[in-house]
Amino acid sequence: MNMRRTTIKDVAEAARVGVATVSRVLSGGSASPETRERVLTVAAQLDYRPSALGRNLRQQRSGGIGLLLPDITDTFYGRLADGVLACARSAGEPVILGTTGDDEEREAELIGMLLEQGVDRVIAVPSGDSEIWAPTLRAGLTTVFAHRNAAGRDEVPSVLADDRTGVRTAIDYLTGLGHRRIAYLGGPGQKQRLAAFRQALGALVDEELIVLARGTRDSAYAAAAGLFQHRPDLTAVLAGGNLLGEAAVLAARELDLRVPRDLSLVMFDDVPWAELCSPPLTVIAQPARDIGYRAAELVLRAGGRRPRGVLLPTELIVRGSCGPRGTSRSPR
Amino acid sequence: MNMRRTTIKDVAEAARVGVATVSRVLSGGSASPETRERVLTVAAQLDYRPSALGRNLRQQRSGGIGLLLPDITDTFYGRLADGVLACARSAGEPVILGTTGDDEEREAELIGMLLEQGVDRVIAVPSGDSEIWAPTLRAGLTTVFAHRNAAGRDEVPSVLADDRTGVRTAIDYLTGLGHRRIAYLGGPGQKQRLAAFRQALGALVDEELIVLARGTRDSAYAAAAGLFQHRPDLTAVLAGGNLLGEAAVLAARELDLRVPRDLSLVMFDDVPWAELCSPPLTVIAQPARDIGYRAAELVLRAGGRRPRGVLLPTELIVRGSCGPRGTSRSPR
DNA sequence: ACCCGACATGGATACGTTTTCATGCATCTC
DNA sequence: GAGATGCATGAAAACGTATCCATGTCGGGT
Numbered sequence: 001m002n003m004r005r006t007t008i009k010d011v012a013e014a015a016r017v018g019v020a021t022v023s024r025v026l027s028g029g030s031a032s033p034e035t036r037e038r039v040l041t042v043a044a045q046l047d048y049r050p051s052a053l054g055r056n057l058r059q060q061r062s063g064g065i066g067l068l069l070p071d072i073t074d075t076f077y078g079r080l081a082d083g084v085l086a087c088a089r090s091a092g093e094p095v096i097l098g099t100t101g102d103d104e105e106r107e108a109e110l111i112g113m114l115l116e117q118g119v120d121r122v123i124a125v126p127s128g129d130s131e132i133w134a135p136t137l138r139a140g141l142t143t144v145f146a147h148r149n150a151a152g153r154d155e156v157p158s159v160l161a162d163d164r165t166g167v168r169t170a171i172d173y174l175t176g177l178g179h180r181r182i183a184y185l186g187g188p189g190q191k192q193r194l195a196a197f198r199q200a201l202g203a204l205v206d207e208e209l210i211v212l213a214r215g216t217r218d219s220a221y222a223a224a225a226g227l228f229q230h231r232p233d234l235t236a237v238l239a240g241g242n243l244l245g246e247a248a249v250l251a252a253r254e255l256d257l258r259v260p261r262d263l264s265l266v267m268f269d270d271v272p273w274a275e276l277c278s279p280p281l282t283v284i285a286q287p288a289r290d291i292g293y294r295a296a297e298l299v300l301r302a303g304g305r306r307p308r309g310v311l312l313p314t315e316l317i318v319r320g321s322c323g324p325r326g327t328s329r330s331p332r
Numbered sequence: 333m334n335m336r337r338t339t340i341k342d343v344a345e346a347a348r349v350g351v352a353t354v355s356r357v358l359s360g361g362s363a364s365p366e367t368r369e370r371v372l373t374v375a376a377q378l379d380y381r382p383s384a385l386g387r388n389l390r391q392q393r394s395g396g397i398g399l400l401l402p403d404i405t406d407t408f409y410g411r412l413a414d415g416v417l418a419c420a421r422s423a424g425e426p427v428i429l430g431t432t433g434d435d436e437e438r439e440a441e442l443i444g445m446l447l448e449q450g451v452d453r454v455i456a457v458p459s460g461d462s463e464i465w466a467p468t469l470r471a472g473l474t475t476v477f478a479h480r481n482a483a484g485r486d487e488v489p490s491v492l493a494d495d496r497t498g499v500r501t502a503i504d505y506l507t508g509l510g511h512r513r514i515a516y517l518g519g520p521g522q523k524q525r526l527a528a529f530r531q532a533l534g535a536l537v538d539e540e541l542i543v544l545a546r547g548t549r550d551s552a553y554a555a556a557a558g559l560f561q562h563r564p565d566l567t568a569v570l571a572g573g574n575l576l577g578e579a580a581v582l583a584a585r586e587l588d589l590r591v592p593r594d595l596s597l598v599m600f601d602d603v604p605w606a607e608l609c610s611p612p613l614t615v616i617a618q619p620a621r622d623i624g625y626r627a628a629e630l631v632l633r634a635g636g637r638r639p640r641g642v643l644l645p646t647e648l649i650v651r652g653s654c655g656p657r658g659t660s661r662s663p664r
Numbered sequence: 665a666c667c668c669g670a671c672a673t674g675g676a677t678a679c680g681t682t683t684t685c686a687t688g689c690a691t692c693t694c
Numbered sequence: 695g696a697g698a699t700g701c702a703t704g705a706a707a708a709c710g711t712a713t714c715c716a717t718g719t720c721g722g723g724t
Binding site for chain 4: 344349350351352353356362363364367386388389390391392
Binding site for chain 2: 095217250273
């Protein structure tokens, strides 16, 4: 009953060779054809499965990829994770998932856990900035940032969506429709996106129309509702993520703002329900899955090299949530 | 530059004790107060972090929890994963995530990977049936099924939503509204739910109104559209998951069926966008996050015992997608 | 015929930890 | 006071693997 698992030693004995030879055969080292075949046969017969534990200890690293996301509940990160998993699976590497909740402290804690586990490859959507990631890099972890990059960590390669162009085309679209008072509803860690918004809007930028929420649904809704109530003169809003967009739709409905008649809405990130909304939401689609996949490729292929980052294209998908600027809704 | 990481041996030397003592102190074993303090001080000074690699090899098991889900893109599983992660984090255990795509072969492959990694605790939404999980159990893994349980694996504890009651109340609600031809749009691995549907409907059940899709969006849409076109006399549909519900809404819109006037719709699983839909969707809410959390609790607390499964309540949330049966829409 | 290189092979070692076992010391009991 | 009991402690073994190194063998080149 108390079966010990078959080890490399068992295989070696059964094949009448040394353990070193078995190890070589299984890791693709050189061996004579007949020996190789015999070892493989015996290994298959005994249903031998190499123990990752032994191997990991020996080579001082647990294969596997650490994946640190703000929130696995958000479909954007879900798709990103899916991409990572797809790539990791093709490489036979396990993925250790952790969620940071956009909290630096939790992020640091998770990094510590990964270090302890001997994980030496990490894909992260960074929440914290420079000093949190410093020990990680010093410890020799190959790290790739996805979706956004940590401030002051330019040496870490990153896989990003082309936020700048995405924001610009969205703003161009809105201004082309006649909108002038355009609000930005942002989330945590989107300095890049916010900067692009400011730049694209140029002289039209109104700091009061820029609102930042934390990562939760409640916070997003509060930010949206507050914005709409405080500044009834705005005619368009760019939501910097699907959570923010959801909040905007909800808040608009609550305040009896009709979309797109009273309020034009563009949302970052295309999600399935964007089409189900009425009106269907105009969105800036991001290749979330590709971001994950490419990040995984980078972190796996990195043979000590420090590859250059990747910028993936975004796409403005026009549906029905934007219209020409009507009369301002504030002075009825 | 070539810093070796500090090991337990370094700590032992610096504290002028044996490695065994250090190990004991750090694992909460007995030691004299002064020794304990000295060891702890030195360990903190050297920033010693025990290597999970060494420990895992020694005790022949890598802590950590394997989590096998059909699709991390589906928000239901996203929430479930979130629950698992929350519980695992409080226990300091890493979580290895794998997605099966509801494919038995991939599931078996992932199980193999977990075994190789030395993972001895698994939470799974099982796709395959009995024989796939047999080796897993024989290998001594403590396993907990979540959301559904594998056919013929009654010995595995499971954490389920109370599908039976959920379906029954939904059907009662629909029949109360006068509906008689009620369709069921199901996904993979929902035998339980389907059986409940049949039982709740009793004599009204019409086998032609039961359609099963595979796990993908395309398949779900095809199933829904096919059903609606083939049987224009149906007046209500129960979608067995948020993916199916999404497909139903989409297909209904495509075929110009107005909800709830022409078609009443109840969807399993409450998702944020259910409220954004127009009309807002009436749903059977499942405590997805709790399912994950409880499953993690079970798999962690299981001290060799084989705990009894858990059944969590569902809740019918009435919104606007169901109405009284109108005139049948087929003979215009 | 001899030497040298190439190659296959197996023994031994190290990876960092936990745990068992034996030892030594102090205290308690009769 | 002697034996028994308890406790803190350290040496050593074990976990399963990959790799270094030495050894043996074969073939080709001079």
